[in-house]
Amino acid sequence: MNAIEAIRQRRAVKHFDPNHRLTADELALLLDVAAQSPSSFNIQHWRLVNVVDPALRTQLREAAFDQAQVTDASLLFVVCTDIKAWEKDPQRYWVNAPKEAQDILVPWIPPFYSGKEQLQRDEAMRSVGLILQTLMIGAKAMGYDSCPMIGFDIEKVGQLVNLPADYAVGAMLVIGKGIKPAWAKPGFIPRDEMVVENHF
Template sequence: MNTFDAIRERRAVKYFDPAHQFTEQETDQLMDLAMQAPSSFNIQHWRLVNVADKALRAQLRAAANDQAQVTDASLLYVVTVDINAWDENPARYWVNAPKEAQDILVPWIHPFYAGKEQLQRDEAMRSAGIMLQTLMLSAKAMGYDSCPMVGFDFEKVAELIHLPKNYAIAAMLAIGKSLKPAWPKPGFIPKSEMIIQNHF
């Protein structure tokens, strides 16, 4: 599937075939594609909790208002972010870059984020959002569907996955083989409202 089609056809699917399983090769391909997502300073804040345990899935479903996709999708990821990733050996994010790029960008990371807690969290969430979209479009291009989710008890989910300190949950993402198509797209705001020329 080409990129334009994947963008237009991607939907938040609610009903998945519970018998379908991803092959290890498909899962690896999906994760390799997700890793291609851009992030500020290449920090890659995202940490994906791959929930394969059925009992844990059932608990997560209970924490997500009994939404069926939590247990029925082939894959379920709790997408978390390491808010302090900017301060954790940042040179490793640039290990394959030319030395001149490393010398400029790596020393810039600490002063850019240090002492700016809101920016640290915002940046981590932005990175997670870009990665989530990359993952959803990749799944669609592979012939699968997905459902990004925030309709759950964040505190309960954090407890169930033993979320570390200084981490946050961005969303859950269900991926699998849909049983029925999503309803038609609900509508778009007009471009005249969406696009502001130069300034408000």
């Protein structure tokens, strides 16, 4: 399936085959695709908690108001973000770049983020959104369905996955073999509301 069709066909599916699992090769491919996601200064703030423990999945389902996809889908990722990733050895984010790019961009990172708590969080959450979309489109292109989730007790989920300090939970994402189609697409805002030219 090409990228355009994957985007058009992707839906938030709620019903999954609980007996299906992705192969190790499929998971590796999906994670390789996810790693291609863009991020500010290539910081890659995202941290994926791949929840494979059935007991933990049951607890997370309880924290997600008993939504069945949490336990039934093949994969459950708690998509977290390291808000302070910008200050953790930033040279490593540019290790394969030409030296001239490293010399310009790496020194720019600390002054760009330092002392700007809201910007740090905003960028970290933007990274969550980017990897979520990449994972969902990648999964659809592989023939799988997905569902991004924010309908859960975020503090409880953080406790259950032992969320480190300076991290945040961005969303949960389930991926697997859908067994019931999603509703028809509910509608789109008018194009002239979606896009304005030059200014509001």
